[in-house]
Amino acid sequence: MKKYMMFHARECPHCRKMMPVVERLEKEEGIxxxxxxxxxxxxxxxxxxxxxxxxxxxxxxxxxTPTFFNTETxxxxxxxxxxxxxxxxxxx
Amino acid sequence: MKKFWRCFVCNxxxxxxKPPELCPTCRVLNAYVxxxxxxxxxxxxxxxxxxxxxEKFREAIEAFAARNEFRVNPDTExxxxxxxxxxxxxxxxxxxxxxxxxxxxxxxxDSKLVCPCNFLVHETYKxxxxxxxxxxxxxxxx
Numbered sequence: 001m002k003k004y005m006m007f008h009a010r011e012c013p014h015c016r017k018m019m020p021v022v023e024r025l026e027k028e029e030g031i032x033x034x035x036x037x038x039x040x041x042x043x044x045x046x047x048x049x050x051x052x053x054x055x056x057x058x059x060x061x062x063x064x065t066p067t068f069f070n071t072e073t074x075x076x077x078x079x080x081x082x083x084x085x086x087x088x089x090x091x092x
Numbered sequence: 093m094k095k096f097w098r099c100f101v102c103n104x105x106x107x108x109x110k111p112p113e114l115c116p117t118c119r120v121l122n123a124y125v126x127x128x129x130x131x132x133x134x135x136x137x138x139x140x141x142x143x144x145x146x147e148k149f150r151e152a153i154e155a156f157a158a159r160n161e162f163r164v165n166p167d168t169e170x171x172x173x174x175x176x177x178x179x180x181x182x183x184x185x186x187x188x189x190x191x192x193x194x195x196x197x198x199x200x201x202d203s204k205l206v207c208p209c210n211f212l213v214h215e216t217y218k219x220x221x222x223x224x225x226x227x228x229x230x231x232x233x234x
Contacts, residue, residue, distance in 0.1 A: 007194075009192060011173050011176045011178075012227070013174065014228070016173070039194070045194055064192060079226075
């Protein structure tokens, strides 16, 4: 089963903009993202760091927010993206 | 009065009345931003003391941007959000790490995330007409 994660940060403007996009995708496609805040929750930060070898090469070589991660396919997409782009990524 | 300055590209630290026009290490023009004594100490591996206030930091990045091809984002709400994150990260981790990226716990690698970082190489800025650094604090002048 696909598992979707969204690594985000409280003071990241891109993350704030993407929240309603994610919520729309969840509602329209019936999927759920596990939303993990990484600057104020050390457990979540460690979890993101544990995926560094998978996430960083897909995100400019760094751990960036927001990062959307499918733990089944190991595919990630980062930053502010249009709804259709996120939807296409989620369906892969 | 002498102040601390940091090259945003290679993180060299300069202590002097004025910032070097040309960075002696990476040869980038107008690359020095005023930093606090605390940040200078942290960048040299010493305990942090004497950090900048939020307003002093804002003044420093405005003055830094005025010498360059970019400016601080005119979206004040975005800037305020980012300044909140930078302040929180400085309080918790000793340096103003980018609120839109995560530290790895490798100091050398993480020093590249101290704001202002070398965003000239970011794919969101390099060669992009309406370019901005990853977090959007700095935007290319139109």
